[in-house]
Amino acid sequence: MGASSSKEQNVSSEQREVESLAASTGSTSLLQNAFSKLADPQTNAIPLQSLQQCFSLNYKSTECEALKMPDSLLGLLDHLGPSMVDLFFITDKGGVNWIEFVRGYLKCCGRMPVSVLLNTLLRLFSATGVKAGIPLKLEVEAIDDGEYKISGSLLPIDVLMFLWMCWAMLWNSRTWNFLKEKECLYLPDISPLVLSAVVSCAEDGSGLELWDCDVSVLDVQLPAGKFLTWMLTTVTNLTECFTQFVNARLQNCTSSEQDTLESSSSSLREISSEKACNSCLLTCGKAWAISLTIRSAISQEILNPYFPSNSDATDENLIYRSSLHGKGLNRFWSNIEGYLGPMLILISATSGDASEDSTNCRKWIVGALTHQGFENRDMFYGTSGTLYAISPVFHMYSPSGKEKNFVYSHLHPTGRVYEARPKPVGIAFGGTIGNERVYMDGDFSRVTVRHHAVDKTYQQGSLFPNQGFLPAEALILEVEVWGLGGRKAREIQFSYKKREDLFTAQRRKVDMKTFASWEDSPEKMMTDMMADPNRVRREDR
Structure with missing residues (x-):
């Protein structure tokens, strides 16, 4: 048998x-089960159509x-399966044998540098x-055995289609066993991510009007080499969409359709209406x-609320929201205190004229990602963190390694009457105090x-378009x-709050026995003082 052990x-x-290379990925049993399920017993090979x-x-x-959605997206996804087989699996007359099946899997999910996976x-x-x-x-040229060079360029609409193709693979792998309506795809708004690629790769990207920009009609060329560099520095985890999809589909093909449906009644209409x-x-x-x-595991945790298998994750993961819990540092602190895990804080602001009819x-x-809980301190602290420009253009600013002023969070001082140089009350990321x-x-x-320029903790870059050199208040x-x-x-936070x-x-309990005693009551003290105000009393020590 083709899937027999190499022993x-x-x-x-x-x-x-x-088989040794497959064993290094930990997928030997998965490949053996999938091959046994898909292979024709007579030819001991997987038919191409299967x-x-x-x-x-x-x-x-x-x-x-x-x-x-572009009209050509569904057509693109329809050809994904045949393209994968033609690109990674070598077939003969009988189909794909065991060796070529494992070798094709290694081309998709083998242990290789991230740059090679992004190229793939x-x-x-x-x-x-x-x-x-x-x-x-795009032009793909084979350089050496297993190495390829990609040249040419992409339009912003092509980048949108490419990222949505990756999302479709991730969505399919995460929802196959839970979503009843498998023929409908939920697509997120990724305009800020596409604009990030445009600004980073296009020659005149920084001169574009990026406020309320429609990426589907932008006519700028993004060189393939620069786009690969952008992926390597910004969206390195994009390869997980592909590897999770390949593993999930091989896993699903070993189960019957009745098993994969399970007992879930989740539907895309319910999910999309909830998100709306x-x-x-x-x-x-x-x-x-x-x-x-x-x-890291944070990558999975942040997406949990948006998949049907984790419908309650939104309420669990959202610790604080100013419109719900109240504005201000005290309300913020009462909700986040005791939470010692990684936290993502998002700040939405408006600059210019804030009236509804204003065009300015x-x-x-x-946003900022911290890897530890907030502390009430009058100095910067933290071991790691990341700054994000979220909208209208997405950018990530990881630690520069020069300083460690990751987080500053300071409440009003308690128990102090006067401070010669009071520290600012608020929350900050990067830079120095003041x-x-x-x-x-x-x-x-x-x-x-x-x-x-004021910050040596996080990498350089603008947090919104046309930020400028002067401080921007919003x-x-x-x-x-x-x-x-x-x-x-x-x-842990629940235990802390409890x-x-x-x-x-x-502390609020009152000792009723002491309170009811006349000798210890404030009323007796006032009566004695009024009866003989000049009486000398020794201070109780």
């Missing part, structure tokens, strides 16, 4: 080699978070676009963009964003804090 005496060195069907995406309709993903998009008849300007009613700053598209910059009103969102990169006052009414519209520490961090409530209740 047998008649196994070739070629089979031993590919393998294409295994990786096919047959979505009939879509629901978009905001953008209008862009090759797949180019090959799928050719099959779907989409006029792409949810006016949180952290939309599905923004959450996915942030997750693509993180290669510019709304933008910035000269912070991002500073939000204690009332959560205004936020100040300064040029990156009105705060909304503040959100999302907990990304998982169930354990929430349980303990604090108990201590508060104990």
Whole structure:
């Protein structure tokens, strides 16, 4: 049998080699089960049509978070399965044998540098676009055995299609066992992410008008080499969409259709209507963009509220929202205190004329990811963190390694009457005290964003378009804090709040026996003083 173990005496060195590489990925049993399920017993090979069907995406309709879907997207997804098989699996007359099946899997999910995986993903998009008849300007040239060079350019609409193709693979792998309506695809709004690629790759990207920009009609060329560099520095986790899809589809093909349906009644209409009613700053598209910059468990946690398998995650992960819990540092602190896991804070602000009819009103969102809980301190602290420009253009600013002024959070001082040099009350990220990169006052009414020259903690870059060199002050519209520490961090915070409530209740208790004693009552003291005010009393010590 083709999937037999390499311990047998008649196994070739070629089979031993590919099986050893597959074992390093931990997927040997998955590949054996999938091959046994898909292979024809007579030829001991997988028929070409069966393998294409295994990786096919047959979505009939879509629901978009905001953008209008290009007409060619569904056609692109229809050709994904055949393109994968043609690109990565070598077939003979009988189909794909065991060795070529494992070798094809290694081309998709093998242990290789991220740059090679991103190159593979862009090759797949180019090959799928050719099959779907989409006029792409990408050229793929084979340099050496297993190495390829991609040249040419992409339009912003091509970048949108490419990212949505990656999202479709992730959505399929995360919802296959839970979503009843498998023929409908939910698409997030990823305009800020596409504009990030445009600004970074286009020659005149910085001179474009980026406020309320429609990426589907932008006519700028993005060189393929620069686009690969942008992916490598901004969305390194994009490869997980592809590898999770390949593993999930091989896993699903070993189960019967009855098993995969399970007992879930989730539907896309229920999910999309829930998302439409949810006016949180952290939309599905923004959450996915942030997750693509993180290669850790946080990447999965931040996306949990947007998949049907985790319908209750929104209420659990949203720790604080100013419009819901009240504005100000005190209200903020009462909700986040005791949470010791990673947290994502988003600040929505408007600069210019904030009236509804004004055309000069510019709304933008910035964010910061901290890897520890907030502390009430009069100095900067933290071990790691990331700054984000969320909207209208997405950018990530990781630590520069020069300073460690990651977070500043300071409440009104308690127990102090006078301070010669009081420290500012509020929340800040980067920079120094009095000269912070991002500073939000204690009332959560205004936020100040300064040029990156004042900050040596985070990397350089603008937090919104046309930021300039002078400090920019804006009105705060909304503040959100999302907990990304998982169930354990929430349980620890719940225990902390329960303990604090108990201590508060104990401090409020009144000893009725002492209170009822006339000798110890304030009334007796006042009566004695009025009876003989000149009486000398020894101070009780």
